[in-house]
Amino acid sequence: MANILIGTCGWTDRALLTSGWYPPGHRDTEGRLRHCATRFPLVEADSPYYALPTVRTTTHWAERTPDGFRFDVKAHSLLTGHPTRLSALPEDLREHPRDDALLTELWTRYAEDLDPLRRAGRLGTLLFQYPLSLAPG
Structure with missing residues (x-):
């Protein structure tokens, strides 16, 4: 039988922030993530959809969560065919033509x-949210 894990869709969601769910002392980003990790076995990281995280950021995510915790990470918008603002791309790629070479570089960086x-055993599912224009077939 498969295990079903239940988590939150992020740790910065406005509804969670205003709900009082985070206890005092857990209001900053690090505290919120640590609190989520005490209550759930996974969390969705949707920020990579809007901009690639840095290695430093994902290292912090891994360090701030216990063994067995997982991150389901959303793919960057350009990797799923969504319209993508220039500001969502790494600075050095903003002037690059939108072609296969750009996608290859973005996949590599992602x-x-x-x-x-992955190295910490915290990488769960990669989430690909495709645009409505992608139809079966």
């Missing part, structure tokens, strides 16, 4: 940026 989670 994998490198998530590597600290």
Whole structure:
């Protein structure tokens, strides 16, 4: 039988922030993530959809969560065919033509940026949210 894990869709969600769910002393980003990790076995990281995380960021995510905890990480918008603002791309790629070479570079960086989670055993599912224009067939 498969295990079903239940978690939250992030640790910065406005509804969670205003609900009083986070106890005093857990209001900063680090505290919120640590608190989520005491209550759930996984969390969705949707910020990579909007901008690639840095290796430093994903290293912190891994360090601030216990063994067995997982991050389900959303793929960057450009990797799923969504319209993507220039500001969502790494600075050095903003003037690059939107072509296969750009996608290859973004895939490479996405994998490198998530590597600290993979090495720590914290990388769960990669989430690909495709646009409505993607139809079966």
